[in-house]
Amino acid sequence: MHPSLTTATLTETLTTPIEYAGDVLVIGAGSAGVGAALAAARSGKKTTLVDPAGFIGGTLVSGIPIGGCYDGEKQVVKGIFHEMWERLHALDGCDDHPDQTTWLNIDPEKLKIVLLEMLGEAGVQLRLHTFFSRASMNGSSINAAIVEGKGGRLALQAGLYIDTTGDADLAISAGVPIAKGRTLDGKMQPMSLIFAVGNIDLDRFQKWGGYGKMESVWNEISVREHFRNPRRGNLSGMWGSPERSGERTFNVTRVTGLDGSDAHTLSRAEVEGRRQAWEFLYDFLQPHIPGFEKSFVSWTSAKIGVRETRRIVGEYILTRDDIWNFVKFPDAINCGSYPIDIHSPTDATTDYPTDHFYGGKYWTIPYRSLVPLKVDNLLVAGRCLSATHEALSAVRVMANTMGMGEAAGFAAALALQHKTTPRRLDARLVQDAMLQHGAWLGD
Ligand SMILES: Cc1cc2nc3c(=O)[nH]c(=O)nc-3n(C[C@H](O)[C@H](O)[C@H](O)COP(=O)(O)OP(=O)(O)OC[C@H]3O[C@@H](n4cnc5c(N)ncnc54)[C@H](O)[C@@H]3O)c2cc1C
Incomplete structure (x- = not known):
């Protein structure tokens, strides 16, 4: 507190x-x-x-x-x-x-x-x-x-x-x-803000190499460009229902060291989660991953996910x-x-x-x-x-x-x-x- x-x-x-x-x-x-x-x-x-x-x-x-x-x-x-x-x-x-x-x-x-x-x-x-x-x-x-x-x-x-x-x-x-x-030490699992990205050219993305390749590019670029999102190794997923064409949901952000049962630290987590979501799209996906050039954040979950x-x-x-x-x-x-x-x-x-x-x-x-x-x-x-x-x-x-x-x-x-x-x-x-x-x- x-x-x-x-x-x-x-x-x-x-x-x-x-x-x-x-x-x-x-x-x-x-x-x-x-x-x-x-x-x-x-x-x-x-x-x-x-x-x-x-x-x-x-x-x-x-x-x-x-x-x-x-x-x-x-x-x-x-x-x-x-x-x-x-x-x-x-x-x-x-x-x-x-x-x-x-x-x-x-x-x-x-x-x-x-x-x-x-x-x-x-x-x-x-x-x-x-x-x-x-x-x-x-x-x-x-x-x-x-x-x-x-x-x-x-x-x-x-x-x-x-x-x-x-x-x-x-x-x-x-x-x-x-x-x-x-x-x-009483430390808890990190929180993650779930968000969706719309207007993805999925054909182009798949032809380029898809999710597996995106993960390895993330691991290289996130270190090189000192991204604030500390997640390395495997990202926790990208998925979407078929009828939401061109849209995928991401579980990739990681907010560590904060307590999701305290409004003060939870507020900080919400801010950090949102910054990481924006970083992921605008500093990583759009400039580096084929198919995401014209994509945008289509929605974010109502609150940050607390594990x-x-x-x-x-x-x-x-x-x-x-x-x-x-x-x-x-x-x-x-x-x-x-x-x-x-x-x-x-x-x-x-x-x-x-x-x-x-x-x-x-x-x-x-x-x-x-x-x-x-x-x-x-x-x-x-x-x-x-x-x-x-x-x-x-x-x-x-x-x-x-x-x-x-x-x-x-x-x-x-x-x-x-x-x-x-x-x-x-x-x-x-x-x-x-x-x-x-x-x-x-x-
Ligand atoms: C980022 C993330 C990714 C995950 N990925 C997956 C996954 O892919 N698949 C999977 O199956 N599970 C996943 N999990 C785990 C799973 O989502 C959660 O463990 C599970 O949803 C918890 O369910 P719950 O009903 O216990 O709590 P919650 O879903 O958190 O529900 C608690 C409810 O209580 C309400 N509430 C809280 N405090 C109060 C209060 N004081 N008064 C009244 N109401 C209150 C909240 O508004 C909320 O609606 C993930 C979790 C996170 C955070």
């Missing part, structure tokens, strides 16, 4: 109106939040989904492909994720098939509509333009989630709360123990060994195939040992990694689950974050139905509910 912000405090006495948000209140409408809200609502629970954006999807609709659904032989994430894919596919918003590839190239604008339709049909109450700020506690239970939005400040009350903010905003405020970054911030400490902390050894947990609520993928927090490299993965091998996520310590009426899903820095680097892909959310939504509904806490809930009930709704939980 900026030093000047820590020297003084303001004591406020506030009277906050209370509003009943239903049985389940989901904070954060990314892939995990969508999965959670749909599963809770489809279980018959009145559900509210909160997000500060004016759309649904978080990073899921930032323009990147969905990863993690295929282990080289079979589809390992189904359930709500698969249903979403079917709907998107029907709209020509995704040509790839989750039983054939681990990367699904999507049209993010079509996906935004699909998500709204799914949530609307399930009866999920949306509260957009609303930011969660603080938990009001009653002992070890959350009494209300204090939110600020258009219309003012409110205390939203629910039977059970699900934190899908990516940053564990609700969990940390409620008193859940938190971990951040790698064990060595990692806070992770909760839960009933189980998923580890690198669990992923590396493809451990099958008895309380598995999600399966995945994606490798360890650590974009170095400090330098230009990426640790991405793909050879060890795929070929029909899959790992699992236990229910206990969604159950936080210390707080009774809370579940957590998505990239702020209980996992180490290394394990998170694999389980963070979006087929899996959506699957985790789905499990949290069913667990919340079941805990309410059985008048128990998520901690005491028998994970087999969650597994049964997921299987009944089309999930795949292993052989």
Whole structure:
């Protein structure tokens, strides 16, 4: 935090109106939040989904492909994720098939509509333009989630709360123990601004040598011209849907050393990400890569992409060994195939040992990694689950974050139905509910 912000405090006495948000209140409408809200609502629970954006999807609709659904032989994430894919596919918003590839190239604008339709049909109450700020506690239970939005400040009350903010905003405020970054020094994976480039002459680009050649030219020129973007070695990708002719999306920027859960450093990251995107197009692609001479930045994602911030400490902390050894947990609520993928927090490299993965091998996520310590009426899903820095680097892909959310939504509904806490809930009930709704939980 900026030093000047820590020297003084303001004591406020506030009277906050209370509003009943239903049985389940989901904070954060990314892939995990969508999965959670749909599963809770489809279980018959009145559900509210909160997000500060004016759309649904978080990073899921930032323009990147969905990863993690295929282990080289079979589809390992189904359930709500698969249903979403079917709907998107029907709209020509995704040509790839989750039983054939681990990367699904999507049209993010079509996906935004699909998500709204799914949530609307399930009866999920949306509260957009609303930011969660603080938990009001009653002992070890959350009494209300204090939110600020258009219309003012409110205390939203629910039977059970699900934190899908990516940053564990609700969990940390409620008193859940938190971990951040790698064990060595607390440093986190870098952030990247996703952007799209339009009016590319793709034929000319392919004839010249395409993506592989572009990467090697980048490695030469970025060093020679001292580009501010520190990324060297492999760039993380360029892709696009066929109907967006002449347009490609890029995941190439790298903003290191800043914390995506602090508004001050996050602001610096937004500025740096945007400068790197401009540098990439106007100092690299346009002057050096055939086919890009008349191209332009056609859009940038709504905010910079944050790979990692806070992770909760839960009933189980998923580890690198669990992923590396493809451990099958008895309380598995999600399966995945994606490798360890650590974009170095400090330098230009990426640790991405793909050879060890795929070929029909899959790992699992236990229910206990969604159950936080210390707080009774809370579940957590998505990239702020209980996992180490290394394990998170694999389980963070979006087929899996959506699957985790789905499990949290069913667990919340079941805990309410059985008048128990998520901690005491028998994970087999969650597994049964997921299987009944089309999930795949292993052989
Ligand atoms: C640059 C980058 C590239 C990536 N590439 C890929 C890829 O190619 N394929 C892949 O599958 N995965 C990829 N990932 C990983 C993946 O996108 C994320 O791990 C995943 O989307 C996280 O989902 P989530 O639902 O946990 O969080 P998010 O998608 O971050 O959603 C969190 C939501 O919570 C909301 N929120 C946050 N704070 C609050 C608050 N206080 N109150 C209310 N709402 C709040 C946010 O607005 C957001 O909508 C990438 C990630 C990044 C950053």
